Amino acid sequence: MKKALLGAAMVALSHCALADTQYTLTIDDGTHHLGDVQVQFDKIGQSYIDAKLPAWRTGRYDILNLANGVRYFEALDSEGDTLKWQKVDKSTWRIFLDKPTAVTLNYQVYANQLGLRSRHIDDSHAFIDASGFFMFSEATRNEPVSVQFDVPKQWHSVSGMDNGDNDHHFIANNYDVLVDSPIESGINSHYEFTVDGRDYELVIWGQGNYDAEKMVTDLTTLVKTGDVIWDDYPYQRYVFMVHATSGARGATEHLNSTIIQRHRDKFAKREDYLGFIATAAHEFIHTWNVKAYRPEGLVPYDYLAPNYSRLLWLAEGSTSYLEDHLLLRSELMSKEEFFKDLGKRIDRHLKTPGREVQSAAHTSFDKWINAGGDHGRNFSTNIYSEGSLISMVLDLKLLSDSDGAVSYRDVHRELYKRHRLPEGFNETDVLAILKDISGQDYTQWWQNHVDSPLQVDFDALLATVGLQRTYSEDAKQSPSLDVQGKLDNGLVELTHVRRDGAAWQANLTAGDSIVAINGKRVSSDLATLVEQFAVGEQVEITYFRRDNLRTTTLTLGGEYNEAATIKAVDNPTAAQQALFKVWMGVDLI
Structure with missing residues (x-):
């Protein structure tokens, strides 16, 4: 050395x-x-x-x-x-x-x-x-x-x-x-391109089933969309870094670049590639939201201690929400793909019991200590998914109240104008912007949706832009234990027991290992095993807890075997179609 x-x-x-x-x-x-x-x-x-x-x-x-x-x-x-x-x-x-x-x-x-x-x-x-x-x-x-x-x-x-x-x-x-x-x-692959006078680079480490030329083409399209929200760009040069790996996954935004990690074989299929380009859009948006303006709790960074903020849902969740706006308007995502993704987000929210317990402001502040896993899903929320839905709720309220004249994009445009670093912004600043652009006081709305656990009538909300949640003809109510688990050597170890669900009511908990249902040994995944029963039927569960064999009686719950999908209502009104067009920048039908 x-x-x-x-x-x-x-x-x-x-x-x-x-x-x-x-x-x-x-x-x-x-x-x-x-x-x-x-x-x-x-x-x-x-x-x-x-x-x-x-x-x-x-x-x-x-x-x-x-x-x-x-x-x-x-x-x-x-x-x-x-x-x-x-x-x-x-x-x-x-x-x-x-x-x-x-x-x-x-x-x-x-x-x-x-x-x-x-x-x-x-x-x-x-x-x-x-x-x-x-x-x-x-x-x-x-x-x-x-x-x-x-x-x-x-x-x-x-x-x-x-x-x-x-x-x-x-x-x-x-x-x-x-x-x-x-x-x-x-040892990497390196590509350079220029868009509107700004320089970009794509560097890829690792071999995989990606098409680098397509990535460059689509990134070229993506980076043109900044003016969908903001009036200018906060950089002159930007680098997309990609790791094609065997295990590491995720991405991180930076001041002048992003790092995206995906499994080396998760690029070629359309669903996988959409995941890549959506991640790129997310990190690209962060170049403004977080890197050009961010909550005052993160300004300046304290590198040795937690940096607390009640607005991480806006920093991260709003970014997740706005990525679809860029992808849809640039035709990198189809309308059908957008509807499918939105349906999954709503379905995931409704199946997360923690949404009834923890507000977005609370989960933002506690991000440094919030744990995932079983307890996290039952008693906490997520700044990304929850923040994305709150952003959508606020966007559609602004649009509805103003007949399409004001949107959530205007909020971020104003944050960029008024609170560029080194100044941070707080909740009072966001409320001031909302009042300035809409003429209305959003304090009570904020209390109900940000400071309190989020409660939304999604059917009524989506109807304002001519959408509805529905299930396909093949969807059906299937019996469920309301758990998640992993099968290993004839045992299903429970990794998540949904709060107040069927297994929860039967006093099962994460860590228990189910060995049999009605005396029949578990030999496949639980969903397949319980298909032979009916919703509401009672079954006997045999399981191990601390290596001791136990039994309990459980009344099967029921849930659809697929997520609800989003689609246009039959015969949407002119007002619904007009509001949808202002909202997402494309035609509803």
């Missing part, structure tokens, strides 16, 4: 004139997910400096304790002599100074968190989110930074940051830009 760091120091020194803080990452043991980091701070005049590594990364509201990958830490003064240091908390290294001096930090990072999109190194690439690699000091946080990579010769490095004097050198105005500008370095 020492040899690598000495070489890195020579590289970094050649860039000292370019920035006040220089970072160098050397990768010569990618197989074991290791990288050597050097940080050079300009002359420090105080008695100590605190070097910090973020405890979380932007776009994921969870404490990740990223300092857990740091080893072999050392601090040197401008003459190369060792400086004393100690850790003062889990993410902070305090370096003591006897006299004013420049400070150099050397340490190793273990980078094997691909799915967290924080840090990953292997023998083919490195994905660098600065929060997982590069320490910072509050004293120098706002000063320019420079990042140099010493990587295998065949690797190619790409970032939304500006390049320095070589292909593996990047510069940024400050640490906040660096931490929001990930770098993809490695």
Whole structure:
């Protein structure tokens, strides 16, 4: 490691004139997910400096304790002599100074968190989110930074940051830009295109069943749609990064780029590809909503502690809602696909008992601690799905109340105009915008729909734009245990028991393992097994709990075997058709 760091120091020194803080990452043991980091701070005049590594990364509201990958830490003064240091908390290294001096930090990072999109190194690439690699000091946080990579010769490095004097050198105005500008370095495919005078890049790491040319074509179409909502673009250059992997899934928005991860075989089928392009639309919208304007609880970022806000539903859920507007208007999604997706969102909401317990504002504030799984579904909501539906409810109310003159897009247009960073916005600001654009006070509406658990008459809501929820001719009420589980060796381990459902009423709980129904051993999935019974019929459940065999009597519930679909009502009125056209930008029929 020492040899690598000495070489890195020579590289970094050649860039000292370019920035006040220089970072160098050397990768010569990618197989074991290791990288050597050097940080050079300009002359420090105080008695100590605190070097910090973020405890979380932007776009994921969870404490990740990223300092857990740091080893072999050392601090040197401008003459190369060792400086004393100690850790003062889990993410902070305090370096003591006897006299004013420049400070150099050397340490190793273990980078094997691909799915967290924080840090990953292997023998083919490195994905660098600065929060997982590069320490910072509050004293120098706002000063320019420079990042140099010493990587295998065949690797190619790409970032939304500006390049320095070589292909593996990047510069940024400050640490906040660096931490929001990930770098993809490695063996990858690289494409460039220009739209309306703005430069775009697509970089793909990994082999898969994707069609890169189609991706470029559709992304070219997508990025033209920003003016559907906003008056201008907050960037001149933007990078789409794609990981085609075997396991990692998800995506994260950044200041000038996005990282999208999908299974390598989940691109070719239309449903899979629609998932990709919808994710790209979601992250593209985030370039405005969150990266250009965001709730004041997230301004500025506190990288070591939770950043609380009651408006995460607006930051994330509204983004989920608005993605369909861009996809539908650009014809990247068909109207039928939109209807199918909307039907699934509503169905999922109605089958989540937590919607009756936790409001969107509450779940936003508690995002840092809200757990998923069985308890989460029964007693919590989700900022994405719940926020998306609230956004739709608000949009249709604005449209209905104004005869189509005002929409939710106007709210986001005004947030972009009035609350561009570094200023954040709060609930009072959003209510002020609603009153300004509509002429009405939305305080009570906010109390009923945001501060309280969401209750919506979806049939009445959809009717305003000529839509209805309905079931296909093949749909039927099927008997149900109101559970989810996984079959393994003749046992079905329950992973979710719906609150107040059939199994819940029979005192079954997640973790129980069903072995038989009416004395017949479980040999297939539960849905197939209970088809022989009728809704409302009583059955005997034999199950294990803590390795003890038990029985209980259960009255089967009932639910449709498919989600309700959305379609146009028969003979929609002219008013319904007109409002739908203003709402989604396409004709209803």
